[in-house]
Amino acid sequence: MTTHTSPIIGLAGGIGSGKSTITKYFNDIGIQSVDADDVARLVVLPGSVCLKQIQQRYGEKILLSDGALNRSALRTIIFNQPEERTWIEELTHPAIRKEITKQLNSVTSPYALLVHPLLFETKQNAICQLIVAIDVPKDIQLQRVMSRDRISQESAEKIMATQLSNSERIERADLVLENSGNIAEMNAKVFKLHKKILESLYT
Numbered sequence: 001m002t003t004h005t006s007p008i009i010g011l012a013g014g015i016g017s018g019k020s021t022i023t024k025y026f027n028d029i030g031i032q033s034v035d036a037d038d039v040a041r042l043v044v045l046p047g048s049v050c051l052k053q054i055q056q057r058y059g060e061k062i063l064l065s066d067g068a069l070n071r072s073a074l075r076t077i078i079f080n081q082p083e084e085r086t087w088i089e090e091l092t093h094p095a096i097r098k099e100i101t102k103q104l105n106s107v108t109s110p111y112a113l114l115v116h117p118l119l120f121e122t123k124q125n126a127i128c129q130l131i132v133a134i135d136v137p138k139d140i141q142l143q144r145v146m147s148r149d150r151i152s153q154e155s156a157e158k159i160m161a162t163q164l165s166n167s168e169r170i171e172r173a174d175l176v177l178e179n180s181g182n183i184a185e186m187n188a189k190v191f192k193l194h195k196k197i198l199e200s201l202y203t
Contacts (some may be wrong), residue, residue: 006032007111007201008104008127012119013134014163016144016156018179018186022134023115025190033113034103036096036124043095044069050092057087079158093122100124111201120164120172130200132193133173135166137180174200 011026011033013019023033044051046067054062054069058077064070078085104112104127111129119125138160145156170176177193179186 005105006107006109007129008114009111009197010119010125010128010131011113011115011134012125012131012169012173013117013136013179014141014166014169015117015159016141016148017134017136018144019115019117019134021183022177022179022186022190023113025187026113026194029191029194030109031111031113031194032107032109033115034100034107036100036114036116036118036122039096039099039103040092043092043099048095050095053091054088079155085162097122097124110198117163120169125172130175130197131173132175132177132197133166133169135170135176135178138166140180 011019011023013022019035019037023035026033042048044054051069054074058074062070062073062077074088078088100114104114114124114128116122116124119128119131125131141160142153142156145151145159146153149156175193175196177189
């Protein structure tokens, strides 16, 4: 296993759990983060090996007019054909893992925050010293996903069904960050959690 200069803290939360907002609070107090969703977008940028292979498999319809990946077209394919999801994961996950490791190795803050919607599912929890699970009520999660991605409740529920449930995540985590959507309280919660993490790591 690669040795990292900074300990890695996993931040696990399903789609619509508020990972980006919470990460921003950690960034504001000087903690650097690596976001698996950002990395997943990076490995399929125009010109990438992954995108070329996706295009070979699905043809031009999988690209937007500017040559970028048509995410909604891909989403439709993998939700209707589970075996295609497996193919996509086998193609992109090694590239994502490699890039995550590279980014984590350049972190210089007291610890690195690895933000990952599928932390346990992709077994990336194995490289984390501690794991924080975001606890969010399912109805809030659904509303967020539907309004953000402009999708139906059925589509949102389909996406959520491919991820671990909140309770499963919490059961496997070391710490829990409750996010009922109150932004004003989140700042204080993150700071408290940050102090707890530092105590666990350095005392």
